[in-house]
Amino acid sequence: MDFAGAYSPENLKFLMEGLGMTLYVAFFAIIFSFVIGCFAGVIRYMKIPVVSQVLAVVVEILRNLPLLLIIFFVQFAVPQISFFGIQFKFTIPVGAIIALTLFEAAMISEIVRAGLNSIPKGQVEAARSSGLGTVQTLWHIVLPQGLRRMVPPLVSQFISLLKDTSLAVIVALAELMHNAQIIMGQNHNYPIPILLLVAMIYFVVNYTLSLISRRLETRTA
Template sequence: MDFAGAYSADNLRFLMEGLKMTLYIAFWAILLSFVIGCIIGVIRYMQVPVVSQILAVIVEVLRNLPLLLIIFFVQFAIPQINVFGLQFKFTVPAGAIIALTLFEAAMISEVVRAGLKSIPKGQVEAARSSGLGSIQALWHIVLPQGLRRMVPPLVSQFISLLKDTSLAVIVALAELMHNAQIIIGQSPNYSIPILLLVAMIYFVVNYTLSLISRRLETRTA
């Protein structure tokens, strides 16, 4: 084991560049998947005719496919599809964001739907009987309470998403694990030091998210 060589200034800088890419991908995937997942979850909770059924099929398909397969499909299959002369080609970071967003939005939509359904129907009926419409009851009664209950599972999904960015190494995304592999390739003596450092980085980032989750739970309790 060569800790001194593994932790050279150049190697550490290279790892930080990979971490920067990991956080960039995770940030946009979390933001987009949360917005899309909330929309899908609300639509399915409201049981909008036809649309809910179509979204249910899409969600079930995405949830039961390996994320790696979705990454491959977005990166390699979609660019081969020609629709009226149009082809969709993505950069590696954009493809990773799209794949992670699709997968996580399906997961988050189920968290949102379950959170909304956990609110007692009696509260909704009371709101409706007081003159509120279905949208108003959702906005003022169901959503505020449901969101508080969704915090722990949502943060768990976000942590999973951040860790799942490492799967994009298969399409040569220059994220943390990709850069770690390149450094390890310089010398087998770098393996343990670099992997220990990468493990610590992932732990610190994800543990920070867990602490934020606990703080949010305390505030909304």
């Protein structure tokens, strides 16, 4: 094991560049998947005819496919499909964001739907009987309470998303694990020091998210 060589300034800088790409992809995938997942979850909760059923099918398909397959499909299959004569070709980071967004949005939509369904029906009926419409009841009664219950599973899902960015190494996304592999290939004494450092980096980032989750739970309790 060569800790001094593995932790040279050049290698550490290269790892930080990979971490930057990991956080970049995770940030946008979290934002987009949260917005899309919330929208899909609310639509399914409201049981809008046809739309809810179509969304249910799409969500179940995405949830039951391996994320790696979705990454491959977005990166290699979609560019070969022509939509009205238009072909979509993505850069590797954009393709990774799209794939992660699709997969995580399906997961988040289920979290949102379950959180909204956890609100007692009596409260919904009381709101409706007091003159509030469906949307008003959802906005003022159901969503505020449901969001508080969603915080822990949502943060857990975001942590999983951040870790799942490492799967994009298969399409050569220059994220943390990709750069770590390149460094480990330089010297057979580097793998253990580099893997220990990468594990620590993932732990610090994900543990920080867990602490934020606990703080949010405390504030909304």
